Amino acid sequence: MSTLILGGGVTGLAAAWHLHRKGESVEVWEADGAVGGWMKTLPWEGGHFETGPQGVLWQKGTAVDRLFSAIDLPFRSPGTGARWVGKGGRLISVPASPVGLMTSPLMPLGAKLRMMLEPFQPVRPAEPEEGLSAFVARRLGKGVATELLPAMVAGVLAAPPEILSVDAIPKLRQWESTGSLVNGIRKGGVSHMVVPEGGMGQLPLRLAERLPAVRTGLRAERLEALPGGRWRATGGGEVREADRVVLALPAFEAAALLGSVAPQSADALASIPYTSVDLWHSRHAPLPALKDSFGFLIHPPEGRGYLGSLVPSWMDPQSAPEGVMQLRSFIGGAFGKPADLETWEGVFARLKHWIPVLGDPSATRHERAERAIPRPELGHRARVKAALEGLPAGVDWLSNARFGPGVRDILEGLEVWIG
Incomplete structure (x- = not known):
């Protein structure tokens, strides 16, 4: 069987890799000049940054x-770094253990006690679909849903959990199906x-290297059904x-191609909203407090469009020159982007609010991720x-x-898809 895959992001390339291993004839078209979609690592003055x-x-x-093993992709784990949530005008540590969470000022005592009752909550059927906040409140209590969940979700999906489906985080339903979240984990x-x-x-680069036909700079413009159940794609000549x-x-891109051949699918896909975010990369003198830190997320009511910052130089030391701390700050999303966050000066002022000792940057970069997050x-x-x-x-x-927001969700979903 011959398969044409339109889209050379990690989803399309991993799907092509699976099909190629099964002996199918596969070709990939990618509209951009390079594979990867939003997953690209770009050079930056002695290091790199992630898009x-x-x-x-x-x-x-x-x-x-x-x-990773099959494509011989080496990796490293930075370990368990410190994490914070910005609440009440200060950064509060997020403990790695349940015992530590019980003594944390992140939530009131009543919310902590209710959270400990999660293993005893009944399992709800998968249907009807449940909201994300409602799911977390049902299993872990309203305290977790209102005090901790909003910052965590803002840092992943750049949207408030109140408007999201529980399917936004597929692992939650998978874990509950085992009896409880604790049991599932x-x-x-x-x-x-x-x-x-x-x-x-x-x-994506390593996947593309292992495929026989990957075409970049080639955008599909039309899809047609042919006799005998075959298909024709046209684009770029x-x-x-x-x-x-x-x-x-x-x-939204799939909907545009399906309009004439599958109107029901096109309408359904066009109705799925996407979120845009602004990314500010900055380099600073190292701070001892952030030396071994994953970063911090801001409780959305206090963030006012500033979602938080990661520390890529801890997660990936190759990202910055030696002796330099690199930050990655997230702005906007479904929360909107106030006027003061249109410029680096405004973003830096927000950073200084949460980290008063942060020094001026030696370099900054701005990237706009337009409709990057479903x-x-x-x-x-x-x-x-x-x-x-x-x-x-x-x-x-x-x-x-379809599969979930994370790379792990995509790769797990593709294994089920390929059968």
Whole structure:
């Protein structure tokens, strides 16, 4: 069988890699001049910066581990770094253990005690679809849902949990299906953040190297059904026919191609909202407090559009020259971008509010990630179901909007998809 995959991000490339290993004829088209989509590692004065994920959650024997091993992609784990949540005008440590969380000022005592009752909460059926905040409140209590969840979700999906579906974080339902979140985490084991040598951009590059036909700078403009169940894609002066076409594209791009051949799918995909964020990369003199730090997230009511900052130079020492601390700050998302955050001066003022001892930067970079993050709002499950059910034979759609926001979610979803 011949398959044409439209989209050379990590989803499309990993899907192509799986199919190629099964002996299928696969070709990938990527509209950009380089593979990776939002997952790129770009050079920056003696180091690099990420345009997409900073790392990936890894655990031995999982889909991530199997793929990294198969493509010989070396990686390192920075370990367990300090994490904070900005609340009440200060950074509060997020303990790594449940015992530590019980003594943390992050939540009132009543919320902590309710959280400890999670293993005794009944399991709810998967249907009807539940909101993310409602799910967390049901299992862990309203205190966790209001005091801790908003900052955590803002740091991943750049959106308030009140508008999201529980499907925005697929692991939650998977864990609950075992009886409780505690039981699911215990059975599945703890994952660790890892970074490939050379940055996350090495993952799509390594996948592309192992594929026979990857075309960059080639955007599909039209999709047509042919007699005998075959398909034709046209774009950039190229025409390709195949037994199957896989749209490894954001929902809105897939919708544009499906309008004339699968209107139900096109309408459903077009209804999936996406979020844009601004990224500010900055380099500073090292601070002892952030030496071994993952970074900090800001409680959204206090962040006012500033979502938080990571410390890439701790997670990936190759990202910055020796003796330099590199930060990555996230702005906007579904929370909006106030006027004071339009410039670096405004962003720096917010950083100084939370880290008063932070020195002036030696260098800064700004990146705009336009419609980079799918926003699985309540009703997302029905939208994805309608999109998949409306696809004609020989056409499929793969995306983080289908599998989940993280690289781990995508790779696990693809293993199920490939069968």
